[in-house]
Amino acid sequence: xxxxxxxxxxxxxxxxxxxxxxxxxxxxxxxxxxxxxxxxxxxxxxxxxxxxxxxxxxxxxxxxxxxxxxxxxxxxxxxxxxxxxxxxxxxxxxxxxxxxxxxxxxxxxxxxx
Amino acid sequence: xxxxxxxxxxxxxxxxxxxxxxxxxxxxxxxxxxxxxxxxxxxxxxxxxxxxxxxxxxxxxxxxxxxxxxxxxxxxxxxxxxxxxxxxxxxxxxxxxxxxxxxxxxxxxxxxxx
Numbered sequence: 309x310x311x312x313x314x315x316x317x318x319x320x321x322x323x324x325x326x327x328x329x330x331x332x333x334x335x336x337x338x339x340x341x342x343x344x345x346x347x348x349x350x351x352x353x354x355x356x357x358x359x360x361x362x363x364x365x366x367x368x369x370x371x372x373x374x375x376x377x378x379x380x381x382x383x384x385x386x387x388x389x390x391x392x393x394x395x396x397x398x399x400x401x402x403x404x405x406x407x408x409x410x411x412x413x414x415x416x417x418x419x420x421x
Numbered sequence: 422x423x424x425x426x427x428x429x430x431x432x433x434x435x436x437x438x439x440x441x442x443x444x445x446x447x448x449x450x451x452x453x454x455x456x457x458x459x460x461x462x463x464x465x466x467x468x469x470x471x472x473x474x475x476x477x478x479x480x481x482x483x484x485x486x487x488x489x490x491x492x493x494x495x496x497x498x499x500x501x502x503x504x505x506x507x508x509x510x511x512x513x514x515x516x517x518x519x520x521x522x523x524x525x526x527x528x529x530x531x532x533x534x535x
Binding site: 350399401 | 425427453455457462463464465466467470472511513515521522523524525526527528
């Protein structure tokens, strides 16, 4: 099966600009997660979707971050405006509801200058 | 809420030597436990996972881990390290509820000396 697709792989923006990341999960996976991984740290959950509904967004900085999964398939994570501390790798993962098999994408590395 | 501690930030071993990476978790019930490996610029690759049953779990690339409930630990081991094992290793705990989110430790960076 195809893996979790993410784009772009790399993005460099200036602070206060906006940026969007895209994720296409494995076909049929109802659950989708966005994680933020700051250099030297473990991934931290930002938001979890079940189909097109949000299950947990308690760690999402909602003043600047937003995410959607309108049709229950692919998802977009947006940052507006970006801050220097948003520099990180943004990982998308999907999971089959019937199993505990997570699959992670390769991530988008964001650098805010 | 669950949490994971990986006490060793960096570990250096010689090629061919044995390896043990420590992981301690905090969770109110029996957790799902995972070990992932991440090479530079790459995503997370699952090495092994524990759900239930046999507490000694075999994974890919010759890795194994042992779940010890009394110690709240899930240490990763390999009898003989190869230079290609140099990477960052993450332990994660999964909640057995509707969210099923993964909580990761801070990671252990493994360096292998020739």
